[in-house]
């Protein structure tokens with residue numbers, strides 16, 4: 230089987246890039262059957278970001294509505310929603326399931 234250069238559109242930045250015959254050969258030798266979905270630049274960026282993770286989570290300082298202790302939550306707390314520390318969160322969860 231011979232390989233030919235192929236133009237693919239990057240699913241990330243929508244730029245088209247060339248999936249070269251050499252790369253295809255390399256892919257095949259590795260046993261990959263899927264074509265790359267992203268251009269080399271985007272692949273690099275993702276690698277630098279740590280793969281497919283959604284990026285580092287920003288922790289927001291908050292005060293637990295139950296015990297009043299300072300805590301950190303991985304989301305922006307909303308005013309109409311109480312924020313709990315891990316301990317109280319576990320408690321409220323248990324309470325609700327009853």
Ligand SMILES: [Zn+2]
Nearest residue numbers: 239242268271
């Ligand atoms: Zn790209």
Ligand SMILES: [Zn+2]
Nearest residue numbers: 293296314317
């Ligand atoms: Zn608490």
